[in-house]
Amino acid sequence: MKAAVLTKYNQVEWKDVEKPTCKPGEVLIKVIFGCICGSDQHIHTGEFHPRTTLPLIMGHEFGGVIAEVGEGVTGWSVGDKVAPDPIIWCGKCPACLKGHFPACTSLKLIGIDMDGGFCEYVSLPPSMLYKVPANIPDEHVALVEVLSIGCHAKNRANVQQNDSIVIWGSGKIGLCILQAVRTVTDNKVFMVDILDDRLAIGPQYYDNVIAVNAKKEDPVERIIKETDGKGVDIAFEAVGHPVEIEDGANPITGCIRSIVGGGKVCVLGLAAEPTSVVFRELIWKEGTIVTSRVSHGEFAEAIEHLKNNRLKPEALISKTLHGSEAQKGFEILKKDPAKNIKILLDFNTI
Numbered sequence: 229m230k231a232a233v234l235t236k237y238n239q240v241e242w243k244d245v246e247k248p249t250c251k252p253g254e255v256l257i258k259v260i261f262g263c264i265c266g267s268d269q270h271i272h273t274g275e276f277h278p279r280t281t282l283p284l285i286m287g288h289e290f291g292g293v294i295a296e297v298g299e300g301v302t303g304w305s306v307g308d309k310v311a312p313d314p315i316i317w318c319g320k321c322p323a324c325l326k327g328h329f330p331a332c333t334s335l336k337l338i339g340i341d342m343d344g345g346f347c348e349y350v351s352l353p354p355s356m357l358y359k360v361p362a363n364i365p366d367e368h369v370a371l372v373e374v375l376s377i378g379c380h381a382k383n384r385a386n387v388q389q390n391d392s393i394v395i396w397g398s399g400k401i402g403l404c405i406l407q408a409v410r411t412v413t414d415n416k417v418f419m420v421d422i423l424d425d426r427l428a429i430g431p432q433y434y435d436n437v438i439a440v441n442a443k444k445e446d447p448v449e450r451i452i453k454e455t456d457g458k459g460v461d462i463a464f465e466a467v468g469h470p471v472e473i474e475d476g477a478n479p480i481t482g483c484i485r486s487i488v489g490g491g492k493v494c495v496l497g498l499a500a501e502p503t504s505v506v507f508r509e510l511i512w513k514e515g516t517i518v519t520s521r522v523s524h525g526e527f528a529e530a531i532e533h534l535k536n537n538r539l540k541p542e543a544l545i546s547k548t549l550h551g552s553e554a555q556k557g558f559e560i561l562k563k564d565p566a567k568n569i570k571i572l573l574d575f576n577t578i
């Protein structure tokens with residue numbers, strides 16, 4: 229079969245590799261679309277080394293149809309549309325025993341710690357699969373993983389009907405959080421970013437979304453003004469490593485300053501460097517900080533929302549390339565992040 233293989237860092241090659249056999253207890257999936265994630269961009273440059281070993285077939289965001297059902301597998305048929313949950317948790321560590329699987333101390337993902345889905349076929353146990361109704365377009369099946377991250381963040385922050393929201397970061401994750409919160413609340417959602425092209429996406433797809441460019445105005449002042457001096461109920465941080473703004477607060481501080489008394493901040497950004505936060509401001513508000521990591525069962529929720537047209541996956545798709553053009557996809561994302569959110573890779577038409 230053909231696969232997009234990371235043969236050395238910064239280089240993906242379209243190569244012939246051995247097609248996996250459908251082992252007993254597994255199903256063979258014909259991959260239709262894969263989707264390049266921000267983590268894939270970091271893997272591509274070698275930042276995940278030595279966690280990643282080469283050659284590697286990347287791809288933890290993908291979808292397809294079952295091509296073969298292995299011995300002993302029941303309840304699954306050839307032709308079923310599926311979205312694989314790429315996470316493998318151990319089930320034995322203290323976090324897993326508490327039922328807190330996203331915090332598993334030996335959490336692994338296919339496409340990072342082992343070969344993934346940027347190829348024609350993958351063999352997986354059905355325990356990793358979610359069935360997708362036929363009415364969901366193949367392109368959107370590849371987005372279930374990232375949309376489930378938005379749903380998980382929404383659930384971790386316990387967003388309620390009529391909550392007002394700010395999302396710091398209108399990138400891949402921020403836009404997934406926007407879609408998830410819109411399944412619950414119609415109230416104001418502020419999107420804060422520094423790139424006008426990215427800020428244009430939210431208001432294009434949803435009413436009552438207010439875009440705020442943190443380089444042009446003080447987001448906190450704007451949020452306080454537009455919420456009649458109160459602040460928002462929930463603030464999400466989905467920036468990670470922030471571009472510094474002269475005289476501007478860092479995103480987590482911005483979130484703390486934007487919430488109403490008793491409000492909540494949900495942090496998702498995976499910055500490696502320390503962030504200075506004055507906790508006094510949070511304590512005065514008796515605010516809560518929660519974090520959100522990957523997803524935990526929200527594949528089912530994302531699929532249900534997609535089935536009922538409650539999400540706008542098309543808002544995330546900037547381009548579709550053929551699987552053989554994976555390297556070009558990485559180059560485009562690096563060169564022009566403002567104009568590109570998600571790039572899909574087609575592994576169906578070979």
Ligand SMILES: NC(=O)c1ccc[n+]([C@@H]2O[C@H](COP(=O)([O-])OP(=O)(O)OC[C@H]3O[C@@H](n4cnc5c(N)ncnc54)[C@H](O)[C@@H]3O)[C@@H](O)[C@H]2O)c1
Nearest residue numbers: 266397399400401421467468470471496497498520521522
């Ligand atoms: N917790 C999780 O489960 C999880 C999952 C995936 C990704 N992440 C992390 O979430 C973060 C965001 O990921 P992404 O894929 O959406 O990245 P992204 O690059 O697509 O989006 C980040 C956005 O933040 C904006 N930004 C940068 N500096 C800013 C500033 N000072 N103020 C306002 N906006 C600013 C950028 O312009 C960009 O649009 C990353 O740190 C990523 O590692 C977390």
Ligand SMILES: [Zn+2]
Nearest residue numbers: 265266267289
């Ligand atoms: Zn991802």
Ligand SMILES: [Zn+2]
Nearest residue numbers: 318321324332
């Ligand atoms: Zn574990």
